[in-house]
Amino acid sequence: MLVCDDDERIRQSISEALALESFDVETAERAVDAIQKIMRTSYRALVLDLKLPGLGGLDAISIIKRLNERLPIIVMTGHASYETEQAVRAAGVFYYLVKPFSLKELTEAVKAAARFQEGGKARG
């Protein structure tokens, strides 16, 4: 499991919540770090903050989709403008989380993503 957020507290709390569900969690601070990790390791899911310094979440999604189209991406955002949500939807994400969210919703989404990835199921 890979968690990418520039806020250390959020990385920390998500990691702890997912570790409780027995997931191995790695974290990345910036989108480019997440991209590098994705090329080196195969993760079961990526939890990605949309608002990141440098390379933004939306640009990162399109690169990651082409590097590994089977990696489910769960997007977190605090700014749920209609346009943002529409753009993220168009890029094709597994689940869209609006901050602040419950850890239950997050872990449910991550579990579903891991199942989805494991099943090797992709559209078509």
Place this chain on the structure above:
Amino acid sequence: MEPSKVLVVHPESGIRALLVRMLSSFGYATKSVTTGEEAIEETASGEIPVVLLDLDLPGMSGPETLRALRAMAPAPEVVVTTGRGTVDSAADAARYGAFDFVPQPFDFKDLSQILRAAYDQTLRHRQAQHIKAALKAHDPFPDIVGKSTGIKRVLALIHKAAPTHSPVLIQGESGTGKELVARALHAHSPRAKLPLTILDCGALQDTLLESELFGHERGAFTGAHGLKHGLFETANEGTLFLDEIGEMSPATQVKVLRALQSGEFRRIGSNRQIRADLRIIAATNKDLREEVKRGRFREDLYYRIAVIEIHMPPLRERGEDIPLLVEHFLHTNAYGGRQRLQVTTEALNCLMTYPWPGNIRELRNCIERLSVLAENQVLTVESLPPSILKSAQPKESSDALADLPLEEVERLHILRTLERHRWNKKRAATILGIDTKTLYNKLRRYGVPLGGRPDGERPAPSREPRAGD
């Protein structure tokens, strides 16, 4: 004409400064960064057509940076370089889609010419995109490849259904290309100005699925404080593709049916009705009529979504399309460098006999893997995975040559002969009854690298007995 932009990525400040100075003097608008990470952030704007990338980078490595750059849309052309010039790194770079390789120390005149060629390539690519868009009328469904009766029937249906607002149900095994059909339907509909929104109904449990479909109001349930619009709202006036609809629970089926019947829905935790003008395209690998009979899928929802039905044939029923599909995937492969992979007749025969339980997706993944692994840009029987070799019994079949243009038969025959004789071009020419020069000319015309396989070096294991070797 505005100066062409080049991004220089090099860890050493001295060389960076030198490159910027020299390239500027050749008329390039040059920018420079130190790391791969910076290169990606800089290029994400889409305004940099050419990157000159040193392969020896700290942090994100040169090859990783190359892969990430080539995964962008639009992707820049990348010219790679290394001070530790090895043929291996050049070959790796070509596999991941580098435009060219330049050794260090630089010959600046050469470098400038290569960068110019890379720039022209970017322009050509972008023009090709425009032309492709303009040719839409000529080849309206470029991603759905094939000339078999089965696929022709599908294309005819798409053609008829696309411009309407009718819901479409696409049925077919996994990996047959149901999503491509949905995309084609959407792209040729009056709703094409909005993106197609996709939801996999089998991946999420009810609560999450309904949150994705209908969104939620601020404070809708414990912990959910923010506003989420949901797909019914963000896909308004567009097309919503509900994949794996056969997996949807009865509870969610009712809610979706209600929304489709009334054209209205409510966000979770809200009483306000919101109008939604959606076209629904649904897909399933189940026999939905059978699911209805067994009481697992609502009949009323079935009739609402299955106004037009499209059946995708499995790949084993359209073997004649395999050569076209292979060609298509080699062409569209993300890692495709300048040189196209060639496929020998025997390898193609094997691919045509294998039953492809995973359908087109399996074929595409297979071709992608093989193009990364292939040596010398030729795909032979030996390079195929054992699973395919085992089930396909390659035979000296002339069927594979049926319906091929004469030139293609000649190309395949020449490649096969070369393959059989370890790329000894002189011997191949003698056997083919032509002189070496003619052979070279033909290879050049087919785009086979003339360096090809250096004679005698690392001979590929061949299953063919090599009499007289």
